[in-house]
Amino acid sequence: MRIRPLVALSAVAVTALLLAGCSSSGDPEASPTPSSTDSECLLDAQPGADSDAITVAGEAPELDATVPADLGFEDIQRTIVSEGDGDELHVGDLVSGAYEFYDGASGKRLETSVDTSADESGLVPILLDASAYSVFVAALECAPLGSTAAITIPGSAFGEGGSSVALVAQGVEKLPTQATGEDVAPTDGMPTVTLAEDGAPTIELPGGDAPTKTEVAQLKKGDGAVVKEGDTVFVQYTGVKWSDGTVFDSSWERGAPTAFPTTGVVAGFKQALEGQAVGSQVIAVIPPADGYGEGEINEDDLVGETLVFVVDILGTQRAVTQ
Structure with a gap:
């Protein structure tokens, strides 16, 4: 199973997250009410039983997560497992960091950034791009740099035929946005x-x-x-x-x-x-x-x-x- 082509959530999933993030009421009939962070937080995925069940034993580059094999995957959920002390991340940011993808059905690890890192650090660039890398937006936006997030994503979020996955990610430091040579x-x-x-x-x-x-x-x-x-x-x-x-x-x-x-x-x-x-x-x-x-x-x-x-x-x- 290849993960890279699946890092963009479907338009339906993004729309659902946007609507959920704008609502400040538990009443499903209530009209969405913008919050003070609406202009900064695009997806604002919330914690739930699935994401709370994921444990992370390590730090970047080796996060060493454990994903139970019996998660429900009813919706997209995010839990901040540990909070960093850097500036909050937002759409458009480019950072170095680490991630691990897990199969939703078995809890087996599918891909780790250590295996795709281009140098000995074991870290990779992570771009918070809402159109192409919205999974990483959902995982890391509006959390301080250095935070580790666990996110669960039902297969339907990737479109027809998609498979449920769990993602654990941590941003480490911001990268320059212009050449430094x-x-x-x-x-x-x-x-x-x-x-x-x-x-x-x-x-x-x-x-x-x-x-x-x-x-x-x-x-x-x-x-x-x-x-x-x-x-x-x-x-x-x-x-x-x-x-x-x-x-x-x-x-x-x-x-x-x-x-x-x-x-x-x-x-x-x-x-x-x-x-x-x-x-x-x-x-x-x-x-x-x-x-x-x-x-x-x-x-x-x-x-x-x-x-x-x-x-x-x-x-x-x-x-x-x-």
């Missing part, structure tokens, strides 16, 4: 990059024709774990079109890092990521053949466009092995 001298002929105070890049294109092969250069050289093929990479990025210099996508504009496997992006972007160390910032110029394909340029898609990306590599996690 040493500056590297600019490469001749590449676009010029200027960074704002928060790290957001502005890209100025050089004159002349676009290159016909993908070109990648470092702007900052990190010293963290090296990204391997199939890793899930945690990044900030901005992409512009060579044809007119306009930004077509940017995590900076959305206000939070993002994550994806290197095998899930266009060939030129994959080439820019793999082999780079965490903490690095790279610039990649990607012709259509390594991007979205050849064709006539139009404003509705990226076909025929040469693309320029500036990418800050914030973390990486190894793929799950079977």
Whole structure:
């Protein structure tokens, strides 16, 4: 059973959690009443008999949880097993931490972050992303950094055919949201990059024709774990079109890092990521053949466009092995 594709809860489950978190009354007929934390807590999963039954004997990176095999899994529940002393975590935060997934039927451990960590720490990046990693939002949001949470999730929360799981997770420390590596001298002929105070890049294109092969250069050289093929990479990025210099996508504009496997992006972007160390910032110029394909340029898609990306590599996690 693979867990990584299941870290996003279904829209139905997220909606149910939102409604439950907004209600301050035990009366099921009562209208939801916003609380003082509604603007900060997105899912706000509550404790119950299932999540309370999970015990945790260890600390990150090895949490060593015990999940009973007879849990009911009637709804999503969260119990804070131990409370940390850091700042509260919220959607958009990126932290290092540890997690363990357990099969809901048997209580058997399915996956642990120790097995997917990219370095000797045994920790992995954890992104509180409501669209792609809502399980971790449900587990860690609105709890102090350093807290350990136990959460139980019925299979229905993942959509049709989903299996019930339990998750134990702990955030350890916040990770930088911009590249921290040493500056590297600019490469001749590449676009010029200027960074704002928060790290957001502005890209100025050089004159002349676009290159016909993908070109990648470092702007900052990190010293963290090296990204391997199939890793899930945690990044900030901005992409512009060579044809007119306009930004077509940017995590900076959305206000939070993002994550994806290197095998899930266009060939030129994959080439820019793999082999780079965490903490690095790279610039990649990607012709259509390594991007979205050849064709006539139009404003509705990226076909025929040469693309320029500036990418800050914030973390990486190894793929799950079977």
